[in-house]
């Protein structure tokens with residue numbers, strides 16, 4: 001289908017007057033949305049704008065308080081994901097919903113009604129392989145989900161929808177967890193589905209993705225539609241302003257770099273990954289107080305293992321680590337925390353917070369061992385609440401109250417909760433792994449400013465990022481990682497994107 005025929009194509013989805021409230025927030029406020037056959041609609045908005053809520057309504061996970069939905073012109077009653085699936089609507093959620101202990105194939109067919117009592121495993125395997133071939137979604141049907149990388153799990157989620165013959169695909173921030181390479185692959189998959197006449201709603205924060213492959217873009221703010229445009233009639237700056245409701249700083253004012261004493265030193269550090277293969281190969285790094293050391297590289301080149309060995313979560317098999325000039329090689333996580341180290345981990349939803357605990361308890365989780373939260377071994381709940389209120393205010397965490405369970409916050413606000421807690425508990429070294437991944441521009445700006453503020457306050461900050469623009473804005477020194485090795489270390493002011501790109505992909509040899 002060409003662009004102009006898509007603009008007049010059949011209306012597949014019409015949502016009108018959709019309202020949905022949660023305690024304390026109007027998540028959808030009289031929203032109207034249409035989707036045509038063969039069209040990719042980008043849904044843009046800051047964290048908490050109501051994007052997931054709106055799409056969860058279309059996918060049958062939430063019931064709207066009012067409003068109507070028509071699918072192919074007919075009034076639709078979507079009371080469950082199964083109803084949505086029967087209408088050809090499928091959604092890949094922000095946090096995947098696969099069963100870890102089951103195989104890929106079992107997950108793909110899970111929940112399909114009218115499956116024979118004894119499913120034909122060979123046939124299912126063949127069908128999955130055919131789909132994965134056709135859409136270039138490489139998976140191994142017999143692998144267990146727990147063995148898969150995030151990117152692979154996402155492929156399984158997409159196969160699940162294709163297997164159910166979904167015609168309307170909803171992808172909720174699908175690239176937030178992907179490497180740039182995986183994002184490109186996903187974009188290709190969406191293009192392929194579009195060429196077959198399928199339609200997609202693509203939720204994202206990334207302007208370049210909106211620009212490169214949506215036909216139309218809708219911007220939400222505080223539950224309302226604030227703009228709807230053809231993609232070719234808009235540009236990133238325009239969209240950013242619409243999302244946030246103000247001009248966005250694309251660069252950060254920074255004081256000159258004045259490093260002091262050494263806070264972290266790694267020499268010849270080696271470690272293994274989950275599969276027992278070398279993940280760190282002789283890493284040498286030095287970080288001083290008042291310095292932001294950016295680790296550039298494509299995710300999966302040892303960054304996670306680097307953060308984990310420093311924080312005591314993964315054993316070092318060779319070499320030495322010292323924190324504040326004290327040997328910390330293979331120190332326990334608790335003793336690393338006592339040395340004033342904060343860690344914003346990569347996998348925030350799984351290990352960063354306890355979803356069933358309140359925001360205030362999550363905020364206090366690290367600092368609770370010491371005064372003023374505890375005295376003589378007794379916890380002081382009033383102090384918990386005071387601390388939580390102060391942090392919610394300082395970090396602009398959007399939560400109905402400090403006692404709200406954390407799992408009900410939007411992804412970006414969960415992220416801010418962790419960042420606030422780690423910064424609060426940290427007195428010498430802050431390790432931030434992809435801290436702005438999945439955040440909207442407003443929140444990203446806030447996080448970056450906070451990292452710089454912490455550096456100015458005298459912390460050493462180890463910032464792992466894939467975003468060269470972020471590193472250029474924030475870091476004082478940049479080290480490039482590739483296949484577990486440090487390829488080069490340079491002052492950020494000397495870093496050129498092209499050279500970084502070559503080092504990150506191993507296209508030029510290591511310089512150190």
Ligand SMILES: Nc1ncnc2c1ncn2[C@@H]1O[C@H](COP(=O)(O)OP(=O)(O)O)[C@@H](O)[C@H]1O
Nearest residue numbers: 022025027047048049050051052053408409410
């Ligand atoms: N299940 C829920 N319970 C309570 N509040 C919720 C729930 N789901 C979403 N919200 C709230 O609704 C608002 C919109 O959230 P969401 O749709 O997830 O935003 P987005 O996807 O744009 O980041 C947020 O304030 C969020 O905290």
Ligand SMILES: [Mg+2]
Nearest residue numbers: 051052094410
């Ligand atoms: Mg969301």
